Amino acid sequence: MHLSILYRGSLIICNYGCEYCPFAKKQQSAIELAKDKQELTKFIDWIEQNHQHNFSILFTPWGEALIHPWYQQGLVRLTNLPNVSKAAIQTNLSCKLDWVEDCNKDKLALWATFHPEWIKRDRYLNQCLELNRRNVSFSAGVVGFPKFKQEIAALRQELPNNVYLWINAVKKELPKMSQGDLDFFEAIDPLFPINTHHYPSRDRSCQAGKSVISVDGEGNMRRCHFIRQPIGNIYNSNWESALRDRLCSNETCHCHIGYVHLDYLELDKVFGEGILERIPVATLGKN
Numbered sequence: 001m002h003l004s005i006l007y008r009g010s011l012i013i014c015n016y017g018c019e020y021c022p023f024a025k026k027q028q029s030a031i032e033l034a035k036d037k038q039e040l041t042k043f044i045d046w047i048e049q050n051h052q053h054n055f056s057i058l059f060t061p062w063g064e065a066l067i068h069p070w071y072q073q074g075l076v077r078l079t080n081l082p083n084v085s086k087a088a089i090q091t092n093l094s095c096k097l098d099w100v101e102d103c104n105k106d107k108l109a110l111w112a113t114f115h116p117e118w119i120k121r122d123r124y125l126n127q128c129l130e131l132n133r134r135n136v137s138f139s140a141g142v143v144g145f146p147k148f149k150q151e152i153a154a155l156r157q158e159l160p161n162n163v164y165l166w167i168n169a170v171k172k173e174l175p176k177m178s179q180g181d182l183d184f185f186e187a188i189d190p191l192f193p194i195n196t197h198h199y200p201s202r203d204r205s206c207q208a209g210k211s212v213i214s215v216d217g218e219g220n221m222r223r224c225h226f227i228r229q230p231i232g233n234i235y236n237s238n239w240e241s242a243l244r245d246r247l248c249s250n251e252t253c254h255c256h257i258g259y260v261h262l263d264y265l266e267l268d269k270v271f272g273e274g275i276l277e278r279i280p281v282a283t284l285g286k287n
């Protein structure tokens, strides 16, 4: 069996302080961070022990994980396991990148978000160019606030053509945006319109809970990050029995890490193998 897992442990802190983000203001003690590290080690041990299955993993931390050595080493370990096809992580790309050389880079991928208010564009760009030089797959992206338009346009010009630059639609801001802003975002990211919807999902078939699950630091399995009800625990001997067809119980789904698994949208055709790290099949660089 192949299973994709979106892992979110106990980490809830970040080295940036984005205005719109609740994790920007949080603190964690050394004890809490040690717990996160312990949970991550246990999770990776479990992946290794379940060698009869094949896994793709996306880390979706509530905060920045890659500044902590245990996430870097976790990716090194995971990408070198024979039963792991992919290990990817959402990051602000502020960390050093030398550790990627110890990974199996064919299996490593980064979802790298540019935060113009927290990092200078040239520093972020250099990090992207370093990933390119080191042959690491990644998607770059920016939250779609019109105030970032100049930085986004410049970044698109500077990034290599083979790098996809996604724009995350700020759903509640969309009605206030001009057609010019919407056209601008679509010119940068041809897939931007896909991200602008709340997709009807109630009673629709979704891979979440079947071929993709979310797992927290204690091993609780959920269908996805958006339905709180656990469906099992990976540390129970019969964990596989929780995986089956289920219809979505939420009214809508609006986040890439969720709706890409809604069957009727057929977004597996758009993203293929890059569905977790948000890299489309087609090269969507600058025109």
Ligand code: SF4
Pocket (backbone or CB within 6 Å): 014, 015, 016, 017, 018, 021, 022, 023, 024, 062, 063, 064, 092, 115
């Ligand atoms: S970089 Fe990401 S996690 Fe950190 S404060 Fe900004 S939005 Fe939040």
Ligand code: SF4
Pocket (backbone or CB within 6 Å): 201, 206, 207, 208, 223, 224, 225, 226, 227, 247, 248, 249, 250, 252, 253, 254, 257, 258, 259, 261, 262
């Ligand atoms: S449609 Fe979204 S909310 Fe519903 S099960 Fe799938 S990922 Fe979860």
